Amino acid sequence: MTHIRGSISVFTPGRRVLVAAALTALALTGCGTEQSGGGRQSGSAGSLTVSQQPSPERAAAQALFDRFEKACPDPGVNSRRPTGASKPDTEEPETVAPGETPPADPIEPAYPTGAEAELDERDRCVSAHHEQRIIAELQMLADPTPTKVRTILNGLGYTDERIHHIEQDGKKTRFHLDLREDGGRLCESGLAAGAVSDVVPCVAAAEGPFKVTSEVRP
Structure with a gap:
């Protein structure tokens, strides 16, 4: 009986320690998995948010483009005169005094080419x-x-x-x-x-x- 009592006193605590250690490891594993999963999800969302934000360089370039566009006419405006269009005759012809040379035809603005x-x-x-x-x-x-x-x-x-x-x-x-x-x-x-x-x-x-x-x- 003494031997059996000794065996119980020696081995039972060991078993309890082993069981406790196993349960602790299992709990930690579960927590680690949940934390890791949560971490991945939050990290993924964070990465998505960051990727949606323009880099400082792109933001600066876009601000530059926006500033230039605000200083210019609306899209689609074109100053080119259609081929064959006649000049509007809204001004009265100038009178030329005797002995004076009539003025040359007015120089038309240069329209874009190429x-x-x-x-x-x-x-x-x-x-x-x-x-x-x-x-x-x-x-x-x-x-x-x-x-x-x-x-x-x-x-x-x-x-x-x-x-x-x-x-x-x-x-x-x-x-x-x-x-x-x-x-x-x-x-x-x-x-x-x-x-x-x-x-x-x-x-x-x-x-x-x-x-x-x-x-x-x-």
Whole structure:
């Protein structure tokens, strides 16, 4: 009996410890699984929320585009006069004194031609805003390598996804900028060449991957 009592006093607590340890491990495993599952769900939701928010670079670029668009005419306005349109005869003819030379015909405003003619007044206005600020920066770049030009464009708010076909051309660098917004077709064809840098509007496909359809390279 003494031996049996000894056995109970020695082994029973051990069993209790083992059972308690097993239950604790099971509880921890369950808690860990629930916490992990909850953590994954909250992490996934957090990732989704972050992914929906634009990056600071994109937000800055969009703010820039919005500012230019607010300063320009509404979409669809076009200042080109239709072919064959006659000039309105609203002014009275000027009288010419004897011995005076009659005045020459008034010079008509130059209407857009080439690629620029395919853009409406709004796109041409927006283009001018972009061109001025880009040219001013590129003219101060003494050694216009593609890497340096890209850095300049990034610093002006143009993200890499808007920069295309940037390549070395002798001591100069050429590039395109995708400025399409809301179904527009505006793009820019740029030449980084120090003091003679230039940027002019071009026309891109309205939808799909960036593709220049009409341009006059600077």
